[in-house]
Amino acid sequence: GAVVSQHPSRVICKSGTSVKIECRSLDFQATTMFWYRQFPKQSLMLMATSNEGSKATYEQGVEKDKFLINHASLTLSTLTVTSAHPEDSSFYICSVLLLRGHFGYTFGSGTRLTVV
Amino acid sequence: SQKIEQNSEALNIQEGKTATLTCNYTNYSPAYLQWYRQDPGRGPVFLLLIRENEKEKRKERLKVTFDTTLKQSLFHITASQPADSATYLCALGIGSARQLTFGSGTQLTVLP
Numbered sequence: 001g002a003v004v005s006q007h008p009s010r011v012i013c014k015s016g017t018s019v020k021i022e023c024r025s026l027d028f029q030a031t032t033m034f035w036y037r038q039f040p041k042q043s044l045m046l047m048a049t050s051n052e053g054s055k056a057t058y059e060q061g062v063e064k065d066k067f068l069i070n071h072a073s074l075t076l077s078t079l080t081v082t083s084a085h086p087e088d089s090s091f092y093i094c095s096v097l098l099l100r101g102h103f104g105y106t107f108g109s110g111t112r113l114t115v116v
Numbered sequence: 117s118q119k120i121e122q123n124s125e126a127l128n129i130q131e132g133k134t135a136t137l138t139c140n141y142t143n144y145s146p147a148y149l150q151w152y153r154q155d156p157g158r159g160p161v162f163l164l165l166i167r168e169n170e171k172e173k174r175k176e177r178l179k180v181t182f183d184t185t186l187k188q189s190l191f192h193i194t195a196s197q198p199a200d201s202a203t204y205l206c207a208l209g210i211g212s213a214r215q216l217t218f219g220s221g222t223q224l225t226v227l228p
Contacts, residue, residue, distance in 0.1 A: 006159070034215065041125075043205070043220040044160070093159045095216075104150055104162030105216060112157065 003027055004096055006108025013084055013115055021079045021111045023094030029074035030096040034105070035067075038091040050077040050094075084115040118143040120219040122206060128225045129196055137191040137222045139206035144217070146208035149182055149189050154203045154221065163204075164191075196226045 003026040013019050023033055031052045036044040048069055049057040056069035068080040081088055095107040123138035139149070148167045152160035166173045166182045166189070173180045179192040193200050203223045207216040 004159075041220075043120075043218040044216075046215055046217070049215065091157075095159070104152075104165050105160075106162065107152075107159030110157065110159045 004094065004106050004108045006094055006111055008111060009109060010112045011114070013113070015085055015115055016083055018080055018082045019084055019113060021081075021092055021094075021113075023077045023079070023108050025075050025096050028096075030077075031074060032097065033071060033077040034095045034097075035069065035077075035079050036093045036095065038093060038110075044093065047079075052077075081113065084113070086115045089113055089115045118217075120144070120206065120208060120217060122204075122219040122222045124222055125220075126223045126225070128227060131196060131198060131226055131228050133196055135193040135196050135200070135224055135226070137204050137206075137224065139189040139191070139219055141187050141208060141219075144187075144208055144210060146210055148209040149180075150207045150209065150216065151178075151180055151189075151191050152205045152207060154205055156203075160205055193224075198226045198228050201225045 005024045005026055007022045011019055033050040035047045037047050038044045046059050047062045050069045050071040052071045052074050058064045066082055071077040091110050091112055093107055093110040095105045097105050120141045129135050150165045151163045153163055154160040164173050164175055164180045166180050168184055177194045181190045203221040205221045206219045
């Protein structure tokens, strides 16, 4: 089945630094990828929709200058958390919609970000 | 306001019994509804999709119903096993943007 690889799985960074998270579709091309954030015991909240070759679409309340998204190829989208603060500590997950097979979404394994 | 509610935060059942999880929504008109399984520290894994014009879908021990009048979906796991213990999320597919809106999940524990 379709595989989405997300890296790193865990990262600890100092407050004020930037962190890059990669999301790769391994066996198919993805023109659109979605980035979610999940706080403990809470639902996944959509942050932005990443479109290959164009600007990402951000959800209301998500700062586009803080969460930089780059989707430069059909198999790679990156999310960079800039000037991270402790309140940015969360579980970040990317996903891709499969337009074949079960038509569900395939998710990456997630990245646990801890800002100290 | 728009809401997606899953019946309870946690559900414990005995092995072999049928687990029934509920997803209710208000002020949405979803084209489809999906159920996912999420294990701790992992991304969700797709289980089933049911469209607005479908009443029921089955896959092995899983069954999903979708009642657009009641604005409710029921998710059943028959002959439950301890390995079924996880958090189950329902998600609505809204409009043509192909974005998903998730409920907060129900943590299911199947006791041996």
